[in-house]
Amino acid sequence: MIDVGANKKLVRRGKMSQAWKTYTVVALIIGLLLGIGIGWVAKPAPAGVAREEYEKLQSELSAIKAELSSTQTKLNETQALIEEYKAALIGAAGEAPVKSSLKGEIKIGGLFCLTGDLASFGENEYTAAQLAAKQVNLFLKAIGANWTISIVAEDTQTKPDLALEKVESFAARGIKLLIGPLSSAEVRAIKGYCDANKILATSQSSTAPDLAIPNDYIFRFCPTDKHGQGPAIARIIYEDGKRYIIPVTRNDAWGTGLEQAVAKRFTELGGTVLEGIRYAPEAQEFSAEAADLAAKVSDAIAKYGADKVAVLHISFEEVTAFFTAASEYDVLTKVKWYGSDGTAASNAIIEDPVVRDFAVKVQYPCTIFAPMESAKWDMVRRNGLKVLGREPETYSYAVYDIVWVYALSILKADSADPDAVKAVLPDVARSFFGASGYIDLDENGDRKAGDYVIWQIVETDTGEYTWKIVGK
Template sequence: MSQAWKTYTVVALLIGLLLGVGIGWLAKPVQVGITREEYTSLKADYDDLRMKYENLQTELSSKVSELNETKGLIEDLMNALVGAGSEAPIKSTLKGEVKIGGLFSLTGDLATYGENEYTAAQIAAKQVNLFLKAIGANWTLTIVAEDTQTKPDLALEKVESFAARGIKLLIGPLSSAEVRAIKGYCDANKILAISQSSTAPDLAIPGDYIFRFCPTDKYGQGPAIARIIYEDGKRYIIPVTRNDAWGTGLEEAVAKRFTELGGTVLEGIRYAPEAQEFSAEAADLANKVSDAVSKYGADKVCVLHISFEEVNAFFTAASEYDVLSSVKWYGSDGTCASGSMLEDPVVRDFAYKVQYPSTIFAPMESAKWDMVRRNVMKILGREPESYSYAVYDIVWVYALSILKTDSTDPDAIKAVLPDVARSFFGASGYIDLDENGDRKAGDYVIWQIVKTDTNEYVWKVVGKYIYATDSVVWY
């Protein structure tokens, strides 16, 4: 390239540069300032938009939670409806609120059970009402709860109160002593009661207004405990028994089967159900155990303790005697999985030392069983005992019987209830009632207080009695 062309090129570049700068200067936007008022207004608009955005985020999060909860309800209801649909009529003429009376032990000797069972009843009622809405029924089901404190006379008062309010379909009561107290009044006034846990053999009476969704101790828990103790190598039982219909009935059922197996039931102790202090009984028991151990050896002797939650006071007194922790103790459904036993370190440590395996009717594990279990644990933070599942089933069987008869009349419900129960697969499993209106015998789970890897004490299922084979399986 010649020198002239180089010069022309440089000049052209300089001219282009100058022109570009000039055009850029002319084209740049004019800078405009804003007043304080305008700034304040813009900031207010920004803050308003930001708040709306945050509100929308919160609303979205709430909707997502609501959708998840609805999804959970749908899944729960799908599990709940297993075996339920066939009982619904084409059309129900009932309207308004149908009240079911609940006789729950919300305080007193079995408060842990009462809380669990009332919670299960509420879960069932909620799901029943969703079901009723889905099929177009114009009535809803409500649980009206009363606290019996596990006291027979108070249970009767509550039944009379329900009757005065026109409530004649009842859940409960929990104990056999309470059932005994209300039975005459229920029969005379045609009030239907379904107990989830009364097991006394002498209350197995055909044709009355009492149904029981658990087996009697004569054919169920009594033989189960006897087999468990005998299989454990024990040959001598010293019974300590709550002196009421349930306690003595269970003791006699255990004794009968244990004797048949070749064991011996030694003289024991029976105490008043209202007793709250047991120093004399503990001293007497210490003498009896000491004498038996000296004759037969600690590995052959055991204590069978048939109690409600007065177990805490009894164990506190028993912990004062070393000989009483030298033998194994066995419990029953009256104390099985009792939350209060874990709260007192003296009671807990004594129970852990004597092992205290305790039996209770075994519900059939299923998706419905797990659904009830999860929901109760979500509300109460603890594992429900077996009878909570039976309460859940009682609510559903009442609802389906009402649908089947299109009536709340106790006689109408009583007539169809066994068939409805038999066709309904519940949270506790299949419900096959015998001629006395009691559930036929089945398996029993064995609970025991154990220590976890983190040194916490919890109730845990450690085995099962298998009814069909009269055998015990330890986990």
């Protein structure tokens, strides 16, 4: 309900001393509350009142109305969200929720890449997690629960060894429900420790096929590259008329797994994968690799023609250093390059003019798992634009959902014990429609399927550059 008293104070702060002004404002607020509107107060100024003063008052009244309307809209959205999640919980539990016996604060650990190779992704995802936690706590309060959640964030820098250190630190603090990590290399590094110590980790974006293992303590809210992104990239390249791929790959669990998935499907379609380049994940300088790639591309063009050759670049945000080195070779701009979810919508590419211009020259379409567009999706999207000034990438929506599924699983199990949460989480996820869409997990705890979109950098009418979805 709108606080009429508060808005009267707001009006008084405007120093509208004339009695007719006060009367008009009060009448306006009453009219808003009753749905009458302001038509009847929008009349000519009373005699003796200066025109400019009257117009100023009307402007103030319009601002008050807009603020009241915005506040009411937010209240309605919050209440609708609470009711929606009440319904989701009933569906997950099979009955109306009972009052939980839990009390106090339950901490959920967040393994985010806040600096390092995927810093822009990490910022997006932490922002989404904070939004979800805030809304979860509103929901818990509304249903009378005596507990709340909080997100304890740690920066993994996309480094597997550091990710393991952070998990060990969480365990020492008694935090055994984790969001992330982001990369498959990090998941591989923490998996043994999580399994041995019964720590539940749910990754928003690990896609390596070899991590699809049943009955472990890892869930993944995205499809694996074997059945998802790998075949999608292969089809896109082949349908573009390319018949020869030169892969340039980050040599870790995710990069090599995705390269293999693309190669398998591309050869099935009739294409050929030529000798490529693999580089160490910690590499930061690529002059030697760029020179090697230039020689390989030049040779392929001479044999097959530029229109038949493509470079498949599988990387994280070290792409900026690679593109800087590659920009020194004109031959590398004569063929089309393709990317993946590791660089789709990466803010780092746009921020550097040299990197951005190279990406535009080689087109560089990047595939990524696509969330299902909905009111919930739009809410997370708008929050990212408001807080960070940019579109969240796909996996931010999955992070939002992980927080909610954890909370609903805790409520259903009436326990934050990892084994108790693990036992109910697949059923809770299956009956939950999140910001990323429906979440149906397979026997390995991975998302079964999903759609993919293609992001590419385009120039706007104002001469600026932005990522835009150019295909689905």
